[in-house]
Amino acid sequence: MEPSAKPRSSQAIERVHGLYQLARLHKFPLGSLIIYWPYGWGVAMAASKEHAPMHTILKSAAILLVVATLYHSAFCVWNDICDRDLDGKVERTRGRPLVTGLVPLTDAFALFAALLMLSFFTFLVQCTIGSYHDRFGVMLTSLPINLVYPLTKRWTWWPQLWLGIACGWGCAVGWASLAGDRFELQQLPALQALCVADVLFTIFADTIYAAQDKSDDEKAGIKSTARLFGSHIRGILALFAIAFVGSLVLAGLLNGNNLPYFMIGCAGVAAHIIWQFYVWQPDDDECSAAIFKSNHDMGYILFIGIILDSQL
Template sequence: METLRLCVKLTRLDKFPLGSLVIFWPAAFGVTMASYAFNTSVQDFLTKIGIFAVGGTLLHSTFCVLNDICDKDLDGMVERTKSRPLVAGTASLTFAWVLFLGFLSATLFLLSFAQPLAVSFGMLSLPLHFTYPLSKRWTWWPQAWLGISNGWSYFVGWLSVAGERSSSTQVKATLAINTYSWTIYFDTIYATQDRKDDTRIGVKSTARLFGSRLREITALFAVATIVLMTSAGVLNHHGTPYFIISCAVAAAHFVWQVMSWDTENDRQSGELFKANGNLGYFIFLGMVADYARQRLEVM
């Protein structure tokens, strides 16, 4: 039981679905928008969503373990992370590496069920995931590095449906950049929790970089997210459900977040990060509603 408890703590499965959702959503958006673009069957859509739901959880857990391995010397100096298993000494480094390799193998196995082009593209993203835990040591923009990784997942989701079929590069690029912008937004909020400790130990982040303009600059990424999401919908010829539920509701949610955010309240920053995972449900719902409308018209 103790071994199982350590596995759950190291992989953050004790906090599920927090964290896993923000990995899952970009791929789910890619699957849904491609399913709409190519009018794929409901069975195919649901199968791929299920695979990416499991895969997103495995991917998040895999690189949470790697993050703890890379940060074991830093986590002990941060209030929020000082009780993690590797820091507290309740789990060994060898145990963590074995767990990491096990989850990585499971993630790659699941990816193998996707279209060959999606598999190849997904494999190309691995260097991004491997280097992300180290990025805060050499750049003020580790959130942008994570954004590229998440945006890549959108392409993998799209290609798992489209395969070799021709599709609009503009649609894919626009929503991938949308994901990039959204990730910088919510991960900056997340990083705000550790600003004081990060300043003391020299860890870089956009939460520190934006300084006294934290709220204003972070809000710009929320605005960019909505503009890009709306543009992607136009390019992909989406209908009313997408623009009302995915775009308008998301815009209102962002306004609530920015207006209510106390940038000095670490607890609230953590709650707003969680709220962004929940925001994905609304964005996804609008896409699914539009896809369902299309399927009903075909029948």
């Protein structure tokens, strides 16, 4: 005797849960914070330049956390849409909703569009609150970069660089969201240095993330800097880490930051990275996953250092 079909209510609940997983909301704040920190750093650095009051900084930072979470979820959906033929070949991703069929492709497209529109609407509200509507275009410019990113792992060994450019743009979004029409040309070098720092940070962090999938990625034909760097991964990432901290120091000097930025932010980040290299085992997948997650803490360290500096 055949088992009875699941009730429609049960099927609907499963589909909603699948959409929830597709957007990675079940893992919040993992992933979302990595995307958020460039926004947060940009807001804090602009506030440090202008000596903005704490309530203004926290309001902008909180709204941008919502924006970054929605934006991250939208492009997680987009990534799974683009990678649905590859995810089934990788142990870590073969249980994702589009691979298992839990979520239909049409629903995934609808979710992507809804999350994307909601993220832009939320940022537009932020722009309206601050009366600098033209800064909405700064965020809009990041859209094509993010749309192309999931495809890069098929044709270049440097998808982490492309992701870094996409994430680094968040520094400009965060800075513009607070500075708005008050942004001056002399602030551009500091913003550029901060964007470069985040590109380097993203390559560093995402290469560690990709290290946990090296074997499966090789079988599936997925390219990454983790595979490209091979046995030299620790040494090469050490160079990226040094360049990252150096770019943070340069950004602070150009922005006129004070001692808390350098002693808490930059020195704290450097100490955290040293600890990461001390405990990281590149051939241990679980260790790579844990070290990647610890980059959230690095984000807090730098953000706190800039915030304390902005109040002097």
